[in-house]
Amino acid sequence: MLEGQDGQATQKAMQILVALGTIYGAERMLPVSSVQIAGVSYDNLGEAGLQFLSAMADGAGRARVLATLNPAGMDIENWQVLGISPDFAEQQQRVIAAFARMGVITTCTCTPYLTGNLPRYGEHLAWSESSAVCYANSLIGARTNREGGPSALASALTGRTPEYGLHLSSNRCPSLTVQVNARLAENTEFGALGKLIGERIEASKAIPYIQGIQAASLENLKSFCASLATYGGAALFHMPGITPEATLFIPPDATFTVIQADVDAAIRSLNDATEAEVDFVSLGCPHLTIHEIARISQLLEGRQVKKEFWITTARPTKQIADRMGYSAIIEAAGARIAADTCCVVAPIQGRFTALATDSAKACYYAYAKNRLKTVFLPFDEVVRQALQ
Numbered sequence: 001m002l003e004g005q006d007g008q009a010t011q012k013a014m015q016i017l018v019a020l021g022t023i024y025g026a027e028r029m030l031p032v033s034s035v036q037i038a039g040v041s042y043d044n045l046g047e048a049g050l051q052f053l054s055a056m057a058d059g060a061g062r063a064r065v066l067a068t069l070n071p072a073g074m075d076i077e078n079w080q081v082l083g084i085s086p087d088f089a090e091q092q093q094r095v096i097a098a099f100a101r102m103g104v105i106t107t108c109t110c111t112p113y114l115t116g117n118l119p120r121y122g123e124h125l126a127w128s129e130s131s132a133v134c135y136a137n138s139l140i141g142a143r144t145n146r147e148g149g150p151s152a153l154a155s156a157l158t159g160r161t162p163e164y165g166l167h168l169s170s171n172r173c174p175s176l177t178v179q180v181n182a183r184l185a186e187n188t189e190f191g192a193l194g195k196l197i198g199e200r201i202e203a204s205k206a207i208p209y210i211q212g213i214q215a216a217s218l219e220n221l222k223s224f225c226a227s228l229a230t231y232g233g234a235a236l237f238h239m240p241g242i243t244p245e246a247t248l249f250i251p252p253d254a255t256f257t258v259i260q261a262d263v264d265a266a267i268r269s270l271n272d273a274t275e276a277e278v279d280f281v282s283l284g285c286p287h288l289t290i291h292e293i294a295r296i297s298q299l300l301e302g303r304q305v306k307k308e309f310w311i312t313t314a315r316p317t318k319q320i321a322d323r324m325g326y327s328a329i330i331e332a333a334g335a336r337i338a339a340d341t342c343c344v345v346a347p348i349q350g351r352f353t354a355l356a357t358d359s360a361k362a363c364y365y366a367y368a369k370n371r372l373k374t375v376f377l378p379f380d381e382v383v384r385q386a387l388q
């Protein structure tokens with residue numbers, strides 16, 4: 001591949017991986033079983049990114065393993081209702097077309113494990129979306145570093161990744177015990193816990209071993225992964241009774257304790273807007289499960305929203321919602337199911353003042369990317385915000 005026998009794009013891809021492997025001291029390349037590629041929104045990629053993708057597609061780059069995409073800057077099929085400009089839509093469609101030409105499956109989601117890109121324990125991957133990387137490593141026990149868009153694409157085109165970082169067993173050991181003495185149920189509480197632990201480990205890059213969690217739903221855990229990755233750059237945690245590799249380790253001596261008051265304070269810290277200021281409501285960071293969409297349709301049935309309300313999910317999940325009649329109920333209420341995209345990667349700068357969400361990650365980027373204030377509320381309360 002490096003010598004160019006498989007074409008220009010594959011050669012370029014292998015050059016990227018060799019350079020990465022050299023920097024990180026990898027001894028060999030590993031085969032990967034799946035890839036997830038971030039850097040899909042034209043809002044982030046820009047013209048230079050689009051040209052890189054087009055050149056790789058023109059150079060006969062073709063995916064050798066299962067590869068899916070992170071959210072794009074718009075709903076690929078229904079962008080008009082989200083207030084996306086035709087110019088942006090045209091560029092975004094070119095990005096998607098370039099990926100499709102390379103044989104990348106154009107499911108645009110940060111929860112690939114819910115929609116057909118579900119790895120198994122111990123498999124090596126090249127994934128890039130930070131929340132999904134944390135989920136795959138921790139909840140599934142697959143192995144991936146947090147790839148950039150170009151290196152993930154390079155792995156798709158070669159089926160390889162350099163062996164370093166979290167691919168090595170020796171780098172997956174916990175180094176900090178987190179003792180949670182709080183009862184958590186809502187996504188907001190798990191998001192707040194992710195923020196607390198993330199801020200504690202951000203500098204040390206410790207891998208946390210988290211004790212004291214009695215129960216957690218899939219939805220809670222995807223929220224937690226998103227928050228831990230956002231506030232701590234973490235790509236792996238262990239949680240006895242919940243994550244598969246926790247049984248391999250004993251709790252490290254160094255301990256960080258979280259109590260209910262810490263969780264409550266972290267929740268308060270993500271509320272800097274008044275409810276009266278909220279003019280944008282969004283659920284689906286990370287992308288919603290069908291179970292969550294069912295709940296929204298239950299809460300919206302026969303009612304009318306008063307604010308712009310985006311319900312963001314993967315296209316295959318929306319198709320199930322269509323079949324079940326949830327989409328019709330939600331749209332009749334005036335809310336929008338936005339597939340393929342989210343409130344962070346869509347080009348919404350300047351359109352809104354304050355966002356209501358149950359996602360700690362969305363709160364972080366609402367301000368960092370779009371200068372939005374936030375109201376951080378439990379799931380059902382966010383829906384009620386849209387109705388007020």
Ligand code: F3S
Nearest residue numbers: 110284285286342344
């Ligand atoms: Fe997914 Fe967008 Fe949140 S990519 S994790 S919904 S910021």
